[in-house]
């Protein structure tokens with residue numbers, strides 16, 4: 024029951040590779056670490072990836088399965104915080120990354136679009152502001168203000184993002200890992216890295232998002248471990264939702280898979296004091312709220328087959344944390360996607376790899392880890 028729906032499927036076998044001397048070692052075999060490894064290997068570097076669990080055993084195999092463009096903050100807010108030009112470039116990069124992710128994921132990703140919906144008039148106004156900003160800058164988005172049941176009466180309006188997708192995240196990351204291994208990357212699973220002194224490579228990338236690695240020195244804890252809980256129902260006959268839905272400022276999210284199951288997550292705000300934790304336990308409070316919510320949507324009692332939790336890394340300015348760890352020439356970090364890491368992790372792993380091979384993107388200025396230290 025505590026196994027995530029996505030990880031219940033058997034993992035893809037990884038080609039066994041041994042690297043004699045690694046140029047780069049990566050800690051974390053989620054979407055970030057695998058994306059980084061793939062780009063580095065394609066550039067001809069010798070790469071080794073370590074994980075305390077298996078490929079996609081962390082949040083990459085435990086999430087909502089939404090593949091969304093953009094950052095964790097709303098686009099209009101990002102324009103204010105980052106400046107209009109940078110925000111636009113950021114959103115464009117995520118759209119390109121989603122396209123590339125689709126290429127790697129194959130049938131583990133379906134371009135269904137996603138629906139971001141408002142639970143009250145205030146949220147509706149916020150979404151309208153974001154919609155106007157997106158359209159003004161030439162991004163595709165559709166305004167919706169009439170919903171059929173079961174959304175009618177619960178949600179007032181929303182933005183449909185046509186390019187977004189639903190993802191089997193564990194399978195998608197497994198495929199990226201296989202591609203990386205075929206390009207020469209060695210994976211060492213089920214071995215926790217206790218100290219960077221034990222690694223041989225000249226460069227190390229810590230790609231552990233919300234899971235405390237103990238390897239990040241002054242940054243440790245500033246990417247705040249945050250628990251997300253989810254459940255999956257048994258297949259439901261009615262076809263209720265054609266794409267990923269998220270509402271109440273992203274606190275609630277759900278989708279119905281092609282096999283009829285509803286996967287729902289969120290409700291962290293029902294117990295905020297207990298959910299800032301790296302403990303992967305489910306709790307009766309959040310699970311009860313999720314079950315009640317899904318029962319309301321379906322209109323009758325539902326059978327719950329899976330309940331699970333995962334940890335993501337929250338950052339107070341909602342920007343990823345990507346770059347060299349302050350005070351260290353050797354160590355790089357990529358994480359802190361604030362619950363939005365399927366596409367961002369794929370993008371940021373690639374950005375780090377490109378920076379390490381001499382092609383640093385200027386957007387990394389906005390993601391610099393040193394900002395978390397106030398310097």
Ligand SMILES: Cc1cc2nc3c(=O)[nH]c(=O)nc-3n(C[C@H](O)[C@H](O)[C@H](O)COP(=O)(O)OP(=O)(O)OC[C@H]3O[C@@H](n4cnc5c(N)ncnc54)[C@H](O)[C@@H]3O)c2cc1C
Nearest residue numbers: 053054055075081082083086087089216251333363364365
């Ligand atoms: C419940 C939930 C729902 C979410 N929903 C969505 C969603 O729908 N869409 C979206 O875009 N994002 C979502 N997210 C966020 C997204 O899942 C993450 O941001 C993303 O998967 C992070 O990927 P990653 O590769 O950076 O880290 P992870 O996939 O978390 O991988 C980190 C890995 O590091 C390993 N590790 C840590 N320390 C060490 C060490 N010392 N030695 C060796 N290994 C170590 C861990 O074992 C883990 O496997 C959700 C997250 C959760 C928890």
